[in-house]
Every structure is written in C-alpha cells, then in structure tokens.
Amino acid sequence: MGHGGGAGRMIGRIADRKKVTRPTPVLLKALSKYLKGFVGLLVLAAFLSLAYSATQILNPIILSNGIDAIDPSLGKVIVWFGVTLSERTIIIIYTLFYVLLGSFGFILNSLTTRLLSKVRADMVHKIRKDVYNKLINASMDYLKKEQSGNITARITSDTDEVSTGLQVFISIAVQLFLLVTTLVVILIRLPWQIVLICLASIPFALLLSFVLSTIGRRIVLGIRQTFGIVSGKIAESFAGIAVSKAFNQEGNLSSQMRVLNQENYKMSKKFGLMMNIMMPLISSISSIVTAAILWMGGYLASISIGQIFLGTILAAQFLRPVAHLSLSFPQLQTSLGAVDRVLDVLEASPSIPDAPDAEPLGNDYSVSFEHVWFSYDNENWVLKDITFQVEEGEMVALVGETGAGKTTLASMLLTRFYDIQKGSIKIGAQDIKKIAQKSLRKAIGLIPQEPYLFTATVLENIKYGKADATDEEVYTICKMIGADTFIEALPNGYQTVVREGGKQLSAGQRQIITIARTMLADPKILILDEATSRLDAYSESLVQVAQRTLFKKRTTFVIAHRLSTIFDANKIIVLSHGELVEMGSHEELIRKKGLYADIYETYYKFQGLEEIDVEKVLEEEEEEEVELSPLAMMEMGMLDPEKIKKMVAEGKISPAMLEQLKKKMAQKKAKTPID
C-alpha cells in the first residue's frame, strides 16, 4: 500500500490523538457523506488489496509445494487431469505460476495505490472546499474564538488526516484478512505445534506497540515541545534581528538558542534509544521463531522440508501484521479526532443570514440607535440601552476609556458582524436586520484599528475593495492622502509585494494603505476606528484634509484619539462602561464639566501643547496601572471562569490567548501533564 510510513511517523500520529466528542458511529456516518462519490473506487481498491494479500499467502505455498514436489522421499506423484506430470514439467509449472502470481500481485498493489491516490486527491479537495466555504461564511463569533492558525489546521492537516484515516482503515482490513488467512493456511497445512509457535509471537508484537504508544508517545510530545521552544526562540530572534544587530547581541542570542537546542537534542536522543531497542526486535523475534519452527520440524520428524520452509516464511509474515495492526488502531483514533474537528466546523453556526424580506439599502444614510443592548456572550452587557440619532452627512466622534464599547458600537454592530439582543439600529428608516447584507457592507467602509494587508502588491491591496478601479484612481487617492511619496519610494513602487503582513512598512504606512483602500471603495458611511493612531502628525493632517474633501457629506463615525479629530465632529458621544453618558458638541460638553471635560483635560488638551506645568503634573502623579496578561493572572490564581468570560467579552483576551488559557487550565487540573 504505497510507500509511505515508517514507525516514527506512526508514533507521531499516535501522539496527535485527542479526545473525541462524538460517538464513532456518528463520525463514520458523517464521513460516509463524503465517501458516496467514491464508493465504487473504494470497493475496487479494497477488493484489489485483498486479492493482493491473497497472492502474498499463495506465494510461499507455491515455493513450499515446489520443494516438496521434487523430494523423492515423499514419493508423491502428481496427476493433473489424468496425466502424470514429469518432475521437469512440475518445475516449469510452479515457476511459471510463481512468476504470474508475483507479477499479478505487483500489478494489484500498484493499481491500488494509484486508485487510492485518486480518491484521496478528489475527496480531500471536496472536504477542504466545504470546510473553507463553511468557515469563510461562519459567524464572526466563531471565527473570533478560533485562532487563524487553528482554522488553517482545520483546512490543511485535519482534512488530510481524514483521508489518511481512510487509508489506515483499508490497511487494517487488509492486515486483518492477511492475518486470518495466514492462520487458516497454517492450521490446515501445518501441525498444531507450529501454530502455537506462531501465536507465541503475538505478545511480543503487543509489547512493542504498547511501548511505542506509551513511552514513544511521551517522548514524541517531548520532542515537539522542545522543538517548539527552539522554533519560538529563532522566530523571535529573526523578528528582532534589527535590535540585536543594533546592540551587537547576535552572539548572545546564539548562546541562548544553543541551550534550548541542546534540550531538543537530548529528547531526540531518547527517541533514538527507544526506537533502536524496539525496532530490531521484530526481525530478531522472527529469527527466533524460525529457529523454533526448524527445531519443531526436526523433533516431530513427520514434517516435510517444504512444510518447515512454509512455516518459517509464514511465521515471519505473521509477525508483521500483528505489529502493524496493534499500531493501526490508535492511529485510526487520531483520524477520528480529525473527523470530529472537521465536523465541528461543518456544524458551526453560519454568519447571520439575510432576512427573507430583506431589501437593499435605500438612499437615506442617517443612522439611529434605539435602546440598543448588546452582549457577546448573552451574559455581560457590553452596550446598555444606547440611543442616539445621526443625521446624514454628520460626523460623530466616539469618546471613552478602553473597553467602553466604542469599537463594538461602530465596527461590530453597524456592520452587522454581530446582531444586537435588544433595541434596533436603523439606517434611514430601515432596520439593519431587514437590509440585504451585501448592500449594507457596500455602503459601509470600515478602517479597523489593526491595519491588515494581504500578501499582494500595494496596488492590489488598495484595490481590494474595488477590483475594477483603474490605476489612475488609485494614484489620485494616494496623492491626496500623501501616500504616494512613500509608496513610490518603495523598491518597486506600487508593484512592491507586501510580505508577511507588511514587515517592510512602518505601522503608519500600513495604516495609510488601509485608509487608501477604504477611501477608494467610496463608502457612503465611513467608520474610522482609531484609523490614524499610528500616523505622524503631518501625515495625519493630510489624511484629515482628504477626508474632509472626499467624505464631506458622508455619515462618519470616528473613534478619536486626537483633539483635532474631535474638533471636526458635529457630535461627540461619550461612552463609559457600555453606557452613553454624555452627548453634544465640544463646547456644550466642556461647559457641562462632566466626564468629557475630564478626559479632555488629561488626554487631549496637552496635544495643543507646550505650556504645561511639568512639576505640577508629576506632583499629583499616581501609580501607573499594571496590566497583567491573562496568562500571568492565571498563574497567580487571579482568574476564574467567570472572570475569563468577562474579559473575553471586553475583548481583553484574544482567541489565541483563550486557547492557551484553556490548555493551561487543563494541565493544571490533570496534575501530570501528559497521559
């Protein structure tokens, strides 16, 4: 069956074994949906492999019969169809028979591999496409909870694993068949003593598989862990290469990496020790069985040479399926785990569907929130009873401390990435739940906090929201926001390929490109989520000028971090802990001397600058707040599930972090980390 495998890989796959949440029949049923189109091919492949293993059994029988046929002491006369065959004819017949059977086996085996690779290619593609399509249309909620790395694993390795599982399954069937038929042949053709000798080798095979799947698994996990640590160290060193160069610390990092690398080496050495003790055992045991059979043959005296020969060959053939099988079952479990995870995806809730009576968005771009309540987890309200009205063409600034709900309000709800629990959001007179999402997303342009660029040219990145834009349009926009100078200074100008999310660009430059992208798409409603936070003051002012000309009459939401932006706004909305506490113009709010006036004093005013009394500010200095990462909090026992939920809802725990936390929690619960 193909030419893949090796014990190391087997153990690796066993080490991947994870808990399965669904009962096996459910998993198999789900799998059968994908097998449907391939039933014919699979049955054929299975049949061919069975036929192949039959030839494998017949081969030694032919050899043994041949040996016995020429043994004069046995005095056998072979009569075929009434004709007594001469010994010479017998030799020719047996030899020919062996050649034919051997070649036939070869063709059967090769064809099976070929058939299975076709099934594998088509089926994996089918599953992969389904999983991908499901994921890309899955709810934001689901996608946010999974890290992008995990999602990629679902699409690549897990789908692959499903097909590998299928192959393991077929191979188990074949091995079982081989085992049973070998046993039957031995039972029929050889004395029972030899059967016993063959069976005596089973415990050894089981011992082998036991050691490999327990100790072996532990060592493999250890290797992976140390490997991961070295990998992390190298990744960090490459990411910070400019820093280490600037401080002449390359050598220091090398020494640190060597220490970790040595750990990985020690683990690998353990693996080598185990494998080199266990693997040669197979052939040694098979030799010992040979000796035992030879001895038994001599002892019994009634047994022919052909039979001794057959016994030794079959015994060797017997040992392998046993060893193979005992390792196959845990491998099958790994595959079922993958099916389980793939099913998780396929059953994940899809993104919010359009209402049956959904209509395209009209021409009124005023926005109103009416008693809006929202929570990510139905427990912790992120927004509480928010009501406000924005006229078409107005610019609204959202102000408030971190976690007050600004991003949720503008970036997540208005775009309908999430649905609200209570109240309503309207654009014009239309409730957004009744607007076709395609037209809604077309109308809204979002520039998120974290600029995200695709691996493509700068030009393609800017055109992402408007594929049919001309290059001229792109240049015009870029000139307007002052992006053209730095883009032209890039090695290949607009054709420069952005790599690794834009490592050759500064954070500000990445942000400007995302701004150009959104501006080019020309949305009717614009959401700027601290979109200019990483720009220098000069570039920011250019962007603002462009925004004023291009989006003058557009409804705009700005999550502001600078005074100048707030001055431009028609209306300021102040949020605190999910509640709307103040609303009005800058002057009105300053006069009110409420929360806004406070924030203005500490955060914004100084940007106007210079004459601040340093002494006075430092005198009233309070301690800076220490913000511990969730992992550190957990290690200190400061986290309970309740708190985690709250922090997830507040966006303080990223999906990646949540994953790690869960892992850590599980490890803490089970005192021994592995097993």
Place this chain on the structure above:
Amino acid sequence: MVTQQITQKKAYKTEKTKPPRQLATEKYRSMNHWFWSGLTRYPGLMFISITFLIINAVISILPGVLLGLGIDVLKTEGYGRNFIIIVVLIISAALIGWLTSFLSGYLWGIASYRFERDIREEFFDVVQEHSMAFHDEHDSGILLSMAMNETNQIRFAYHPSIRQVVSSFLSILLTTSYFFIRIPIGSEFIGVGNWPIGLMITFGFSLYIFLAWVYARRVGPIRRELATELGNVSSASQETFRGIEVVRSFDNEKTEEMKFTQVSLRLADKIRKEGYLSSFYWPALIMVLFTAASFGIGLWFVLQDNGLMSVGQLSSMLTLLIQLVILNFMLPIRLLAIQAGRINARRIWDVMTFKDPLIEPVKSKKLDWSRPLVFQNVSFSYPGKEKLVLKDVSFTIPPGSRVALLGGPGSGKSTILKLLLRLYDPTSGAIFLGDTNLREVSTFDVRKDVTLVEQDIFLFGASFKDNIAFSKPEASMEEIKTAARRAQIDKFIESTPKGYDTIIGERGVTLSGGQRQRIAIARALLAEPKLLLLDDSTSAVDIKTEIRLRLAMEELIKGRTSIIVTQRLSTLVDSDLILFLDKGRVIDLGTHEELLERCSEYQFMLSLLPRGKELINKKKESRVKTPKGG
C-alpha cells in the same frame, strides 16, 4: 515569542571586541562538503556504528543460511546433536543481531542528532550575521522553516536513511555472494557456489538498484511540488482568516472562495500526479522475477541430485531472497529522503552563502567622536533595487549637537538612521567621522557606539531585567536599576508582581506604547552610546505618559550627539540643527529660527502640526514688530 525564561549564558564578554566564531560558510568549501561533513564530525561514533553495521549485516543473513544447513543436516543425519547446535546458533544469531543492530543504530542516531543540532546552530549564526540587506528580502517564515524543518529533513537523510541504505546494500552484497561461495561444513555446504546463478543475481540486483534510483529521481521532484502546493493552501487560508474582517467588510467572500478553490484544485492535481508516478515501483517486479528464476533453477539443480544443490541450500536461497524483499521495502523512501535532504542542504547553503553587499573591513579603524559627522554626497538605493531613496545628500553635524530630522513619509529619514548604524552602506558617496570613512570600521565597532531607539519598539518575551540588560548582558543589577530610574520606568517595574523579574508579553505584563518606549530608552541608556538615534514620529496619547517620556528622552540625549526624527514642536525649537528632508533630498539645514525665516516648505509643514499655526502667526507678528524696533 519564546515563553521560556532563559538563564543568560555569558559565554563571552561582548564588551570590547567581536568574539571570534568561525562560520560554517568559512569552514566548509561547498554544499557537498557541508552536507557530507555529517559523516566526519563525530568520527568515533560513526566508525563504531559502521563496524557494528557490517557485523550486523553478516549476522542477519545467518538465520536464513543456517536454516538451509539445518534442513540438510536433518535430512542426512536426522534429529541429533548437530541439528540442535544449529538451532541454538540461529537463536544466538538473532540475539547478537539485535544487539549489534541496536548499537549501530543508536550510535549512528546520536551522531546524526548531533549533526542536526550543529547545522541548525550554524545556520542560525550565519543568518544572524548577514546584513539587513539579506533580512529585508528574505521571508522570516521561510528562514524559520529552514532552521527547523529543513535541518530536520537533512538529519532524516542521515538517520535513518543513509544508514539503512548502506545496510540494504550490504545485505544485497552478502546475499549475492551467497550464490558465489561454497564453504564446506562437515559433510554439508554453505553457499550455492554457482557462477551462472551468481552472475544472474548480480545483474538482477544491479538492475534493481538502478531502477530504485530512477524511481527516486522521478518521484522526488513531484513530492517537492506537492509540498509547495500544500504550503500555498496553508498560506491562502491563513491570509484570509487573519484578515476576515477586511474580507467581510468589503464583501469579498465569493472572490476568496474562488481563489481558494483554485489553489486546492492545484494541490489535488499534484496529489493525483504523485500517486500515478509513485504507484508502480518497478524494482519490486524485478525481485519477483529473479526469485522465480532462482526457484526454478534451484529446483532443477536439486532434482539432478548431483551435489550441485541440496534442498537446504534451496531453502536458504529462497529465504534470503524473501528476506531481502522485506528488508528493502523501505529502500525507495530512504532514497527519496536522502535526495530531499540534499536538496534542503542546497537551499540552506545558498541562503548561507548570500552575497552580502556590506563588506566588513579587514582591520577596523578607530572612531573618534570628538570629530564632526559628515555625509558626503550620499545616495542610497536598497540592495538590488534601482530606485534611489536618498539623492546626493550632504551635511555636517558638529560633535555633541542635538539634531532634529524632519520630513514627510518616504523622505528618507529612517534610511539616514540605518546608514548611521551601518545596517547598510551608501550606494555612492560616503559617511565620515572626521577623516574616517564608516566603511573602514567594522559593523561591530560602529554599533558599539551608535544606538537606535526605533519607533516600533521590539521587546523580547523575557523579564524586564533581561530586556533592559539586552544591550549589556553583564550589567549589574545596580546599573539596570539606575537605567530604569533615569528612563522613568523604575516605579512601574517595581509595582509589578515580580519586579524586575516580571516577564513582558503574553506570560506577564502587557505594556502601553509609552511604557515600551521607556524600556527601550533604559536599554539604550545602558549601552552608553556616543551617537544616539531616536525615532519619535508618533506621540503618546495621555499627558502623564507624555511627560514621563519627555523626561526620559532628556536623560538619554544629555551629553552626546543625537539625531531625533520628530514632529514635536518643542524638540524642533530646542535642537541645535534641523535637517529637513523631502523625497530623499535635503531641503534645508539650520536652526528653527533660521528655517522659519527662510524655508517656505518648513512653514507649510509646521502649519500642519498641532499648534504649528500659532507659532507661525507669532513669528509673523514679531516680524511686523521688528522693523519698528530696528
């Protein structure tokens, strides 16, 4: 980020001179020399391993040979002492076989794992040593994969592949020789001793090995294409889901689906192709054919009963051949692995022998910081690119001055900083300190005196202490604390749960932008640079952070030449010189007053900065006043 705390190893003092370390690219002549050095790095281990490998090859054919002898003995003498001896011998051979196989495999494994460890370190060292020109154009993900997975593949070529291939060849050789030899043991013989059969077998095996090699050559490339396509599928999905909000807000799900289907189909196509190419392993058929031939001829000889061959010998012969099939079942995979290992070694070697445009001087000249720093007609384009990002830039900075670097995006500010750190050399023109051309000073010596605080601060996933002491690993706790105090970050650090031992990042504290900047300032303070480069283009958001930061910067600038990229009015006003750049050219150089007076671009720039307009207006007012006074 590494989530491990490392006890810092002070292998050597980084103080004054660059530690001597011979790089792999200097030690080995070629990729082949490097790849095969795995055999000679641990000669003791390898020698013993190969010795046991040979012993093992001989011993592992013994059971098959003894089986035939046993059968013959049984036939002629019957069940007796000699027969029992043979049975015991087979069992002993099995046990010794296990022992020698273990020793050979384990020792070989140790040598190979060490080799893997060594080449990973060599690769890491060489890549770290490459200049920024290299790092700009190489994807760090691919470099990481080379350091981890491809070195792993090379090891796989050694252990188990090369050893097993050698072992396979040995057993083929020994089996072949069984057909040539004929050793008398008592009244029986070991070996066939028949030249025609021997020659036939020799020819068969030669063909076998040749076809196996052809197979590996044919399947190898498609396996690599397969790996590439798999990588494409993986990165395609990674891209989409990391940017899912962007995909969704531009309503591009369908486009992405289509793109992905394309990539996935290409992979499916390769899987199919690989299956088709690799399914027919022709050498297996060769084995079948000459097992059959030996079987037929053997039977014929036995039938002649003229002493040419006994039944036992026939059994031995067949057992050995069948054993070979089993032994060589992995041969094609092993050949493929060796081939893959060599291709990986080629890729790594090419990366390691990157032709660096930055050339270190044979003997480094001394830097005298009491002399002026001069840019003389400096033009610069990134290596391998034509576009000039600095065009004919000339200026002089007197020692000890405070210089502000001003300019829009893409004006070349950060390039000037990189040139001063000698991360790159000018494409034409030169940078001088006094009479010393920076090219004549080793990068190590330049960077010892020049320190850069970047805009996007990079901190390691290690403790506060380790991060601050990064610039000076041997610094005492006292020094670290002083640096932290001067950088206005000491109180904050002390308020964290473990103080200076608190880890930064995922496993510890999350830092704000201002705090990261102050840590970077503390780190720079410890380095005690002669020339300070500071990129301060974005300003912090709240007033207290702002003030702390400014105090920290003041500490850092004190008493040394500094070049600060800034748009902060106070910094501009306070500096001795403002270097104003636009599109890679120097527009003007002078004090704030001078530029405000004569440079219209400067006035425009200021007008766009917060409070800039007020300043200009004030100036205008004073200008109106001046004639009155004068």
